[in-house]
Amino acid sequence: MRKKKNRALLPVLLFSLILVLSIGALILADNLRKAQIANPGTYTNQDDIPRLTAQEAFQAVQAGDAVLVDTRSEAQFLTQHAAGAINLPVDQVAARLGELDPDTWYVTYCT
Numbered sequence: 001m002r003k004k005k006n007r008a009l010l011p012v013l014l015f016s017l018i019l020v021l022s023i024g025a026l027i028l029a030d031n032l033r034k035a036q037i038a039n040p041g042t043y044t045n046q047d048d049i050p051r052l053t054a055q056e057a058f059q060a061v062q063a064g065d066a067v068l069v070d071t072r073s074e075a076q077f078l079t080q081h082a083a084g085a086i087n088l089p090v091d092q093v094a095a096r097l098g099e100l101d102p103d104t105w106y107v108t109y110c111t
Contacts, residue, residue: 033050036050037050037052037056052107057107057109060105060107061084061107065105066104066105066106066107067086067104067105067106067107068082068084068085068086068107068109069085069086069087069088069106069107069108069109070082070085070086070087070088070108070109070110071088071089071090071093071108071109071110072087072089072090072110072111073089074087074089077089082109085109088100088108090110
C-alpha cells in the first residue's frame with residue numbers, strides 16, 4: 001500500500017518542480033530583458049536592439065526617459081500619430097542624424 005502512495009506523489013512532485021523552474025526562468029528572462037533595455041550599450045546589428053512592448057514605450061515616454069519617433073512619411077504622420085511623437089521619415093534618418101541628441105533615448109515606431 002505504501003508504494004502506491006509514493007507513486008501517486010511522484011507526478012505531483014515532478015509537476016511542481018517543472019512549474020517552479022518555469023516561473024524562475026520567466027522571471028530571469030524578464031529581468032535580463034529589462035536590464036538590456038536600461039543599459040543598451042553599443043549595437044552593431046539592428047537585430048540585436050531589444051524591442052519594447054507598447055506599454056514599455058508608453059511608460060518610457062511618459063516618464064520623460066525617451067522621445068517617441070514616428071518613422072513614417074510626413075503625410076502619414078500628419079494624418080495621425082501618437083501624442084508627443086516627432087516625425088523622422090525612415091528614408092531621411094541618415095541625412096538627419098546630426099539633429100538627434102546622442103544622449104537621448106529614441107523609441108521609433110511605424111504603423
